[in-house]
Each structure stands twice: as structure tokens, then as C-alpha cells.
Amino acid sequence: MHIDLVDRDLYATAGPPHAQLAWLRANSPVHWHEGDPGFWAVTRYDDVVHVSRHSELFSSHRRLALFDELEEDQIALQRLMMLNQDPPEHTRRRALVNRGFTPRTIGALEQHIRDICDDLLDKVTGEVDFVTEVAAPLPLYVICELLGAPVEDRDKLFNWSNRMIGAQDPDFADTPEKGSGAAMEVYAYANQLAAQRKANPRNDIVTRLLQPNENGETLAEDEFDLFVLLLVVAGNETTRNAASGGMLAFFEHPDQWDRLVADPALAKTAADEIVRWVSPVNLFRRTSTADQVLGGQEIKADDKVVVFYASANRDTSVFQDGDVFDIGRDPNPHIGFGGGGAHFCLGNHLAKLELRILFEQLARRHPHIHQSGAPRRLRSNFINGLKELPVTIG
Template structure:
């Protein structure tokens, strides 16, 4: 039986709210305290999971909360669309997800990621060298950084970064008029990335290189490999997940530091704080706001009776400010330690594959910003992405001092 709670107004999906103020933290705080597993009206309605403990529970029990049945994204799709997207790792459950992930893990070993540190630092320095006068931090710094790194990972020409940038914007921003006029534009962009991946695989089979693409196309020690569709879909996922998380953590983090000048001052005074600052930025910004799961059985969560096939949505932006886990969660503190945020997922099968790479990119970027651009200042209002999925910044005007 659903426990109804009388509230004035709860709307966690209105994209216009996110475009104006970002995640609705006041509503989320009320829900954590009063209705942590809340029946949210809609077509269809869904269970909004806002407390850290419950988000982690859902994340770690793929057998009870499936990514496969109705996919991991919030929107409702046709059965044909569901059948197609089930081939993507994001929308799979163990054991198939486990098999696929074990194959792609080969390209994301700590040794592989660690070897990129000097290259990432060079990229950051190059980007900052080119920033003079008034620029848009998003397009000149936050967006190019992960795109350069992705091009390096997959052995693609750096010139391809602009294509990846456009395709990613169209896929993620399908509800934002600046990027896509219709959802079909996002679907078309996905097909372009798919075709691009297909061409990339063909070239690499003919000319192997020391990059992640070559590794993923080779059999593992058991003779298993990704088939062509699996490979194409992984590159599609990498082009979005490997780009958007870092990009929006970087731009959201810079905006947050402008809004907390005392913390920016601390970082400038001691750039080595960039390591803990990167984690705090991910906690505070929560670049991925939510994911959807589908209940596989009748069960109880947070005192609520959830039925099989019910839609369940976890809100990372809420869990990352849960006072049961974080002391003074509404305080932005770049020295926060420990910091058990779940900005890369709540654990379990779908914990972010590229979390170490994202942390490395953010640490180096903010360290170099503090060292080389200590007088950086905001010169105009930030413009937010119209999305309830990605907590994104589209534009952040800055002056480079």
C-alpha cells in the first residue's frame, strides 16, 4: 500500500526548473526528511528515491532493480526503441553486463589511465594558453578537455573532437532548444556516432595501434571479444559518458568556485588541494542527476511497497547532500575528507567505468587553473542545460586575468 504524503507541490522532472536553478534541492531535502521513497505523479508515475542509503541499495541490487527491462534513462520509449537500446551496456543487467564490462575494462586499467597524466596536463596548459580576455569557459576549457582525452584514448584525430562535441550535445540536449529541435535530432546524432565507430574499427583492424580501440577489438585471454555492434555501442556510450560527466563537473565546479570565493582563494593558495576539491565538486554538482530502474519483483524500500514493473528513479543530486552521510552537506568545502559521494554511481554493476579518468582530469584541470589563472573571474550569467538528466552548464562567461 502506498503511503501518501500531503505536500504542496513536488515536481522533480520539470526541465524548465533545471534550466533555471539546477536540481530542485529544496524539494529533495524535504523528500529525504519526510518521504525518502516518494510516489511521484506522472505518465507513468514513479518512485523517487532520494536518500543515500536507498540509492545505494537500488544501485547494488540489479536483480531487484533492473536497467534492462525499461532501460536506464528516464524517458518512456517504444518497445522497438527499448529492444534496440538494450544492446548498450548502460541498459544491461548481470550476467550479460558483467561479460561486456569485463571486456571493456581492459582499456581502463589504472596503468592505462595513469599513463595519461602528463598528456592531460599538457592539454590543460594548452587550453589555458589559448584563453585570453573574455571567453566562454564551457566551450574553451570544460568541453575540449574530455574530448581531447577521448580522442587520445581511441586514437582518433584531434580534429574529430568538434564532431564528437556536436553529436554529444544533440544526444544529451534533446530537450534543449539550443541543441535539438526534436528528439529525432538526438537519435540521428546517435546513428552518426555509431557509423563513426564502425569506420574507426575498420581502420584499426587494418592498422592496429597502441590505443583502447585496438585493445577492445582483440580477444581477451579466454578468446572472447566484442562483436561489431557491441563495440559501436560502447564508443557511443564513451562519447557521451566520457565527455558529459567531466565537462559538466568542470563547468559546474568553476561556477561553484565563483559562488564560493573563499574556497577559490584556498585553492589558489594551495593548488595541491585540487585532489579533494575534485571530489567535492563532483559531490556538489552531481553532473548526472538521476537514473531509472524497474522493479523486478514486489518488494519494500524505505517503508514503501513497490510492485513488480514499477518505475524507480534514483536521484544522485539528493543522495550527495544527505545529512545522514555528510556533515554540513550544504557547505561546499574543497578539503572535505572523507567524501563518500556517489557522483559516479552508487556502486554495483553500473559504477562509472571511467571514474578514475574523470577524477584525474578534474584534479589536473583545477590544479592548473589555480596555478596559472588565479585571477579568473565570472563576467556574465551562467546558462544551464534544459535537462533533468544532466546537471549541465551551456555557457559560463569569464575573463582571464
């Protein structure tokens, strides 16, 4: 079988190459993938978890966690971001940021998220684009709430996120430089936000993160700016694409939609199944720190290693009928939020809460929603995203 797991045009046409990934899991689970540079493609669940949980062997810091190769000056800047750090520095930073994502803090948002969903669903009728009218606004409203930012800023956040994530998609930014420009705009926005909160503290995550912790430690200015950048992208893109990909999954599996309509309480397990099925983040990169063996392959120090969550989440050695969309699946040990370890998604509880409430309310209020046009996919091998999903409501 011809193997090409990174062709962006392929993803834009059909999404993740599940047939290739299934073949690799069965025949070459740690596979040398040609490229410039070549890399090890890790496709089985257990191997992806192993890489994820051993930062000392598979570094996010050496050459970053993103797939593309960057210039040294860009790498130096990106290393300041938590996503691209290893313990112990990552552990210190995460402990500071965790203060804003405690279960109590997230749980307090439930009614607010329900109100947001109801408000969004009040406004949609007839033929609409599910992505821009429902899936995208939900996490943007929530991010504005977390940051204590005006709701009217959501369009700026949407634009910045699209330009950074969609740098290889001509609809958003046809050059990486435009994506970098968006990042600089987010830095400036974060600086302005921090200055406002230092002058006028409020009961929000920004104020909390700018205050010293119990040990007197605080986030430095560039650390705070990069955290806001990460929140704008990760907190928006993953939930948006899980929601839109989940809606498409229901259209493709109408029996599962009928189950949810008959019992909206299934939204709790449906949220996890949507994340498993869609795998909004397709891959992350690590760099081997030593000569080692993984999946029977000899990996050298400094080799590029890429884990594929979209593959691991359909590994039939872990998931019975892994190629079946089942909203009642339980247990569901998916790794759509990462394979554990240092980089397990900070906002996983928030994302699942948003998805649960959204699909619960959709099933209750719009049981007859149906697809009215072909979806358009994002040209990205990193994010499994939809740019457009026409639906009819009412």
C-alpha cells in the same frame, strides 16, 4: 510542498530542485511521484545505494536506465548498450571493456592531460566562455586520445554529444529524432574506426578492445559501436559539466577558491567535492523486478523507480554540512559516479584525474579568474549541465 522533480524548465532556470529534494529526504524519502507513468522517487543516500547495488531487484534492462519512455523497437536497440544491461550479460561486457580502463592505462595519461590543460589555458585570455573554451575541449581531447582518433574530430564528437544529451533543449536538438540521428552518426564513425584498426592495429584502446581477451572473447560489432557511443557521451558530458559546474561553485564560494590558490594540492580532494556538489548525472531509472519494500513503501513488480544522485550527495546523515561546498572534505563517500554495484562509472578515475589537473593548473596559472556574466543551464532533468559560463581571465 509541491513536488515536481522532472520539470525541465525548472532545471534550465535553477538546476536541481534542492529544496524539494531536502524536503523529500526528511519527509518522504521513497515518494510516489505523479507522472505518465508515475514513479518512485528515491532521494536518501542509503536507499540510492541499495537500489544501485541490487540489479536483481532493480533492473536497468527491463525498461532501460534512462528516465524517458521509449517505443519497444528503441528499447530493443538500447538494451545492447552496457548502460541498459544487468548481470550476467553486463558483467561479461564490462570485463571486455575494462581492459582499456586499468589504473595503469589511465595513469599513463597524466602528463598528456597536463599538456592538454596547459595548451587550453595558453589560448584563453580576456572574456571567454569557460564551457566551450575550457570545460568542453578537455574531455574531448582525452577521448580522441583514447580512441586514437584525430584531434580535429573533437568538434564532431562535441556536436553529436550535445544533440544526444540535449534533445530536449532547443539550442541543440528540438526533437528526440535529431538525437537519434546523432547516435546513428556515432555508430557509423565507430564502424569506420574499427575497420581502420583491424587493418592497421595501433597502441590504443580501440585496437585493444577489438582483440580477443585471454578467453578468446571479443566485442561484437554492435557492442563496439554502442561502447563508442557511451564513451562519447559519458566520457564527455560528465567531465565537461563537472568542470563547468565546479568553476561556478568556486565563483559562488570565493573562500574555497582562495584555499585552492593558496594550496593547489587541494585539487585532489576538490575533484571529489566538485563531483559531489555538482552531481553531473542527476538521475537514473530502474524497474522493480518483484514486489518489495523500500524505505517503508510497498513497491510492486514493474514499478518505475528513479534514483536522484543530486539528492543523495547532499544527505546530511552521510555528509556533515552537506549543503556546504568544502574542497578539503575527507572522507567524501559521494556517489556522483553511481552508488556502486554493476554500473559504477567505468571512467571515474579518468574523470577525477582530468578535474584534478584542470583545477590545479587553473589555480596556479589564473588565480584571478572571475565570472563575467550569468550562466546558462541545459534544459535537462538528466544532466546537470551548463551551456555557457562567461569568465574573464588575465
